[in-house]
Amino acid sequence: MQIPLQITFRHMDTSQALEARIRERAQELEQFFDRITACRVTVECQHRHHRQGNLFEVSIDLVVPGREIVVSRSEGDSHAHEDAHVAVRDAFDALRRRLEDHARSGRGQVKLHAESERSSQPKAPRPERP
Numbered sequence: 001m002q003i004p005l006q007i008t009f010r011h012m013d014t015s016q017a018l019e020a021r022i023r024e025r026a027q028e029l030e031q032f033f034d035r036i037t038a039c040r041v042t043v044e045c046q047h048r049h050h051r052q053g054n055l056f057e058v059s060i061d062l063v064v065p066g067r068e069i070v071v072s073r074s075e076g077d078s079h080a081h082e083d084a085h086v087a088v089r090d091a092f093d094a095l096r097r098r099l100e101d102h103a104r105s106g107r108g109q110v111k112l113h114a115e116s117e118r119s120s121q122p123k124a125p126r127p128e129r130p
Helices: 016-032 084-106 114-120
Strands: 006-010 038-045 056-064 067-073
Touching: 006 016, 016 038, 016 084, 038 084, 056 084, 067 084
Parallel strands: 006 038
Antiparallel strands: 038 056, 056 067
């Protein structure tokens, strides 16, 4: 990465464990796609006055040559992201999928859907009925 990873925590205390996990996931992305220019991660607690039921939103802004990939994971009223670690995992999983698509398109590979694969195969002749 040309610019060091930037991690921001909003409306919450800094978590060393969460920061370490974010750095680990960013390092995995670099091993997968080595031309990452910059990465900014923001972890935000949406309701900081609650003792329980806080929801976390994670935004990741990844810059690669020729493209900026932005992922934001907030589940709204869903309680899946009451754990910041789960929100970080989901955001990085979505980012990896988008990065894989970008890398695939850079290599000239196009994702084929099941419909087009079936239609390109020759059809078997129908058996005749008596």
